[in-house]
Amino acid sequence: MRAISGAQDDVGSVGEFGLIARVSAALDTTEAVLLGPGDDAAVVAAPDGRVVASTDQLLEHRHFRRDWSSAEDVGHKAAARACSDIAAMGAVPTAVLVALATPGDVPLTWTDGLVTGLRDECRALGAAVVGGDVTAADTVAVVVTALGDLQGRPPVTLAGAAVGDVVAYVGRLGWAAAGLAVLGRGFRSPAQVVGAHRRPEPPYAQGPHAALAGATAMTDVSDGLVADLGHLADASSVQIALDSVLLPVPNRLTEVAAALNVDPRDWVLHGGDDYALVATFPAGSTLPADWVRIGVVREGAGVAIDGVTVAPRGHEHFR
């Protein structure tokens, strides 16, 4: 095996075990990591006797382009997607495992950047990368499994919304979709929306806050507000009735949409990848800080806006 070497090299030049050694050296740890990378498996603390787990895929050409996002961006986003699912249960992410498939000609600077992004997104959360797997492939694929801690609380599922509950969200809606639209037209700005696509900022801590505030159901907006609320409505056997007045389009999105000659409302209602949290709370609840009321839970099915049922238009694979 050739030595672990300089930045001009590619993954193939150091090989599987060289890459693993390089990745492991870049990672850090936390108190919850009882045994970190390098063994057959990791061991992570699960203080309340339960572990929350979710897995999520980020594929080159499908979910990102290496010319549109930096390696760090891809790392941040891959960790964010899986950790957002943990937050959406009302839990705190503790650890992630990463399966990386990559062509041998990908530069080590790229995989270094990916690992930096993964590590730093986890670090900001108090979590750590505890293990993974590396294999050769024709295109880059990053599959992240996130583990989390419910801190003694029951999980906030999709199924608990009750008629009369208030619907509220926290985070951004439509920004990542606007950024993707901009990139798709060949532009690289405005930075705010392009950045939202490249590196989402899920409001992770709001998941536990919502749980503590009595949220009856919760999910993260990965596919689009209507699509994801549709899953919540289905699981809870209710209708989510949104009020469009409570869902104003941010000025920035209106400007960008005008330049692209599209309707910014589509981004807000159907854009994914911002990882806002949306939840239902018992009527009369005091919403946690920063949460915005957008509707109520009614008898019925699906998602309605101003009384009219809306079909999901979030991204659907295989279509």
Added chain:
Amino acid sequence: MRAISGAQDDVGSVGEFGLIARVSAALDTTEAVLLGPGDDAAVVAAPDGRVVASTDQLLEHRHFRRDWSSAEDVGHKAAARACSDIAAMGAVPTAVLVALATPGDVPLTWTDGLVTGLRDECRALGAAVVGGDVTAADTVAVVVTALGDLQGRPPVTLAGAAVGDVVAYVGRLGWAAAGLAVLGRGFRSPAQVVGAHRRPEPPYAQGPHAALAGATAMTDVSDGLVADLGHLADASSVQIALDSVLLPVPNRLTEVAAALNVDPRDWVLHGGDDYALVATFPAGSTLPADWVRIGVVREGAGVAIDGVTVAPRGHEHFR
């Protein structure tokens, strides 16, 4: 969305959420599954306050071919690879999460078979598929993350081997490599070796048995006996000294090798994918039933056979 329908259809005909519904309907559960598939994340019991976790990739063309292995085989193997890592820590697998990337033109009969294989491999272990993710891709990729329970015991790591310890293994060595060689020459038999490649039978329960018997270090043979013992030797800063007399080549492998005009010893020493367990035990230990002594731990580095250091020849990606 088109209805979930008959066996003539492909993944694209039911779409992402149709496929997820179909997969979820085929799964079963266990007492450890506190919240199963269908929500943002799963919740799994971690009775001793810790969770063991490992992730592993099985890629079409790299790790399997759809014309060499059935969908069920691929499911069994994908679950086996990750769960074997859990056993190698001395733990019991409790749950797996599955990330599936697949072209839309893969028949639903194939994904059904994959899920059956995953479910049945887990079921035999007392584990369950608790979650996953589905996306479109150009080739099939199955990434399994396995979770496990140490039942109050310390993990058996790679790093605990001490000079004077006995080296022993349990399971099969070289059978899967022989099967792969047979398939590579265009044959489909003998069934025993081809079957070993298609559907490994890791001796999962022997992991906890070894831990209870005082194993000081352990790993599973996924890359090859010499390669994987090399990792153990490195982590423990010792030499693993094998005695070739204690590693006889099974007659079946000798016969197959003769037909292919190759050396069957290479399969035994360097063949991966059988997921035997290999461990070190304090000198004088009573080995657990079925474990076979194959050498001792000495001062030094790497793996030696009859006193001669041997380089790993297990599969190395990117080469």
